[in-house]
Amino acid sequence: MTRRRTAGAVPDEGRHRLDLLREMLRIRRFEEQCVELYSAAKIRGFLHLYIGEEAVAVGVCQALTPDDPVVATYREHGHALARGVSMDSLMAEMFAKVTGCSRGRGGSMHIFDAGRRFYGGNAIVGGGLPLAVGMALADKMRGISRVTACFFGDGAVAEGEFHESANLAALWDLPVLFCCENNGYAMGTALERAHAETDLAARAGSYGMVSWAVDGMDVLAVEHAARRAAEAVRDGGGPHFLELRTYRFRAHSMYDPDRYRDKAEIEAWKARDPITALTAHLKQSGQLTDHDLEVLEKEIAAEIAQAIDAAEAADTEPVEDLTKFVYSPRPT
Amino acid sequence: MTRRRTAGAVPDEGRHRLDLLREMLRIRRFEEQCVELYSAAKIRGFLHLYIGEEAVAVGVCQALTPDDPVVATYREHGHALARGVSMDSLMAEMFAKVTGCSRGRGGSMHIFDAGRRFYGGNAIVGGGLPLAVGMALADKMRGISRVTACFFGDGAVAEGEFHESANLAALWDLPVLFCCENNGYAMGTALERAHAETDLAARAGSYGMVSWAVDGMDVLAVEHAARRAAEAVRDGGGPHFLELRTYRFRAHSMYDPDRYRDKAEIEAWKARDPITALTAHLKQSGQLTDHDLEVLEKEIAAEIAQAIDAAEAADTEPVEDLTKFVYSPRPT
């Protein structure tokens, strides 16, 4: 994850694109394993997959420094991994083990890693937006030049909290990078059945924020847009809004039979798989051989296998500690 | 009040303008009396005056039929009177008498009159917006051609409920006439300190509603705009939004020392007093003589005096009935 330390500056292009592929693949393979583990009842509760949307989290995180706070949703495995949260602590969290990033108390929807400045893991739709505004406010008041990146979905834009947060950020000129993951659906509700104005970038613009739409299936386009926006935010340009047009290849959650989407639509988007696209591009340009890819897959498979073994082997929080972390020890 | 029965159709112009003047004067004189009665402790609690904004309620109500629901705020004496709520029941309500429209349980902030389809009297800023959306939804589902007029302030536009309600109304094409009373302040907070985008009509437009700004100090301009908008709404044109630019001549409430407004600004707006303006216009055009005005003032003074006497004489709700109206008698 050390390459992320140098994020912000643009690294060697060829090397960098391989990194992007690796990051996206790590997320994809990790979640594919999660599906297995869910069937095996190793992972329980709600499980929301990011498969198909990897380019968004990976692309945006390239534009962030380790000090930039990141606020995400309940569909956040991708953001967590792209942010550098260790796969071990993530897997252990899903296994409900004490070695999990949230000590097994949060699970898939509540991934937190203070060290990585990763602020979850918010399962109330729209609930993370005011938090991001507040973190950005704290930075601005202290004169710290940082960007708070906040991920949320198209559905969240309908919530009052989006409106209030967008207005506050724009009114107070706060360093927030709003990353709207427009995957076309809020559970079973299509964008056009939830929003009178479906051009979400235009809606955000109505608050006086700079905002534009980006192809969320093209990691290079996402990274490019995110760097531009983050730089402007960091330089005091006020909040920016990116509408990242993407799609989830899987159902909303493991409980969702996905009755509301038309198969042809799903197939059409799968044809634009960001991983397939970047792989093809790298191969064509001779930057990736089949052998390289095999090696990469092996490395990732090993990382996942090791994360599973570690999670399996780890302890659970003792029941006696149930009520721990409800209140902090009082300062003395 | 019977003229309101014919509202919707444009009546004889000269006569009509005198009616407009009468309506505005009734509100002005009524509230001036309320100030006295407040000092005399006949009226208690919060008292929010509409003085200066009369043209808005009076102008808009001309465009409504008796069947059109009206939803207002806690600054609603003007809307209630313009809507045809009897001054007696309004005054009695402020006197906390059982003859009050809300039997003395509501007070100044909670004027309701089901018969006039006047739905308050909402003292949670923005709280009336979803109610209006629901009433319009009910009409649309039943195929009843009505307009639900909803009054709210510039401050309310910052609330999440405005965003959610505007989106719902536009998404479902509901017959709501949003009447935003932009008086430049939410208590002590000036428009530009509350909104990143101060062009509220433009903000509303971002939901795909037809919206425009109107001179709220010119009752004829308000009526004209309201008729145009209400007609479009009634004809299935979906929600419309009017930004009515106005000003409150008095403090926010009787508790407010009004430290935050510059006297010159207040004077400048007072120079645009909608009542003075219409009076001058009618006199110039020979439609109003000093004598007419005296008569008018006398009639209004008499109506107010009679309302006060009736309120003074009326009974209060017996204490034994305290918990009445918490639940309805169960149907049997």
Place this chain on the structure above:
Amino acid sequence: MKTVTAQEVKPVSYREALRAALREALLKDERVFIMGEDVGRYGGCYGVTLGLLEEFGPERIRDAPLSESAFVGAGIGAALAGMRPIVEVMTVNFSLLALDQIMNNAATLLHMSGGQLNVPLVIRLTTGAGRQVAAQHSHSLEGWYAHIPGLRIVAPATVEDARGMLWTALEDPDPVLIFEHAGLYNATSELSPDAGPVDIDSAAIRRPGRDVTLIAYGGMLPKAMAAAGQLAADGIEAEVVDLRTLRPLDDATVLASVRRTHRVVIADEGWRSGSLSAEISARITEQAFYDLDAPVERVCTAEVPIPYAWHLEEAALPQPETIAAAVRRAVG
């Protein structure tokens, strides 16, 4: 309750019973419509409304955007306008976003308007823990909602009540909140094909017993019944009272049982402090102090945001064993 002969009855799930009740309401009363997130195309986040869109169409099975405050408020407005809306809030956790509308409008309008404005609104909410969905999806706030005057709160714990409470709620002129426990949707029991409306005024004795009164509601009922079974094996006869309606409480049934058994245990899935069990305990001491042979015992959820780890969640919630243990303390 008519008695039915064996061949009539057939096994029905709690979910199917709720759906049958919704269908019946939609067929019986054209003013009835369902509004909420994913009630239509998705089929309801717990599948309760599955198939209703196809039968009744998108106007009456109305998918709403993520705007809890606006669509709950719109339900209130539609109810004021004479409709009979059934608003579904996916889970009680999200209802906090609509609490202003529920407490300040739905519960208050009748009184505040001096009896003019009824709000015949039904709100359905899923409640409860036990599925490892962690802190933001596991609240049991129905007992907490029961603090609010003007609301009627019901908690169907049986298939028969799931089938019968809705229609009675719709006939109530005041707002009724129906809390469905997530753990009960798949519960199945025999139900007469002509099972219909049930009263929502009284508690029910689900199992008679002479030694101790065991009070429960909603998701706690099956656990209380299981505990009673365990205890019977040891010769302890617990009388299990299902509260059914949490506001207003049916004191008479509870106190009559207490006066027979002289010992009380209350099982409540709410957090202990300030849970409904506290109110019941207080009322029992107030009204039957001298009939008690032992202090009233409470078995509640630990005062902790519900953790994801199954063993911690299990330990946080009342279980048949902990309930049985409390009964033993009470009779011991």
Place this chain on the structure above:
Amino acid sequence: MKTVTAQEVKPVSYREALRAALREALLKDERVFIMGEDVGRYGGCYGVTLGLLEEFGPERIRDAPLSESAFVGAGIGAALAGMRPIVEVMTVNFSLLALDQIMNNAATLLHMSGGQLNVPLVIRLTTGAGRQVAAQHSHSLEGWYAHIPGLRIVAPATVEDARGMLWTALEDPDPVLIFEHAGLYNATSELSPDAGPVDIDSAAIRRPGRDVTLIAYGGMLPKAMAAAGQLAADGIEAEVVDLRTLRPLDDATVLASVRRTHRVVIADEGWRSGSLSAEISARITEQAFYDLDAPVERVCTAEVPIPYAWHLEEAALPQPETIAAAVRRAVG
């Protein structure tokens, strides 16, 4: 609490004491800032923050738009980022709009993140009835808020606590809600010029007595003291316990008093059912059942939205007379 000599002490109002505490905090800790509606230019809707804008400037005395959910959430975010925000929600009535942020985020993040994320946030809210401001402005929900694990709830009832609780709350690593009763702002008592922080862990005995334990908090304390005065005239010595902190409750102080007096009356401005008085009553029966010579009595607000009419409001609220009458029943 150091003892002070007469000449040092001077009369100070509850409002002035709160302001002095805010000033001290702003001077002592640069991480402290105040955010809320009209805290700056208006001077606070109850005048508490008057003058602070001039002294500390608009960055630290931050006027917020009407966006309760967003600015409370922003307070949480700023606290997560290391600031010490003091968020003012004008009244508890409006806090319902921010309840999602308070319960699902502020109260939950520490546990949900496995102890990683503290939320050192202070929220100030006005509470209480008695000023004829009717149903939407008169809630007393502090006892209801005390149901929520993860929050600390305090209710200063004296000038000394108004002066001293804030700093202790700011030093608490977890969210603290301070409920200021609207009826107390003008209450005046002598206060040492060097009065400072007070503990927020324990209840206080405001008047010793041997015959009955009279428990109150917030706005009920002066009424309980008045009742105790009346009773003393009849030779009944009530021991008045001021809870001070509503969550977590100081059982020890309460139970110690109960074990001395064997009789208890609780005065609570919350609606009776599900009020904090129920929890206290339940705990007393659980822990001191065999010490009680009479059932615990509760004097609470009638279960009705607070009406405007003074005589109805007066009848709805606990009064010294009704409290005294309950004490007589308890000792009789």
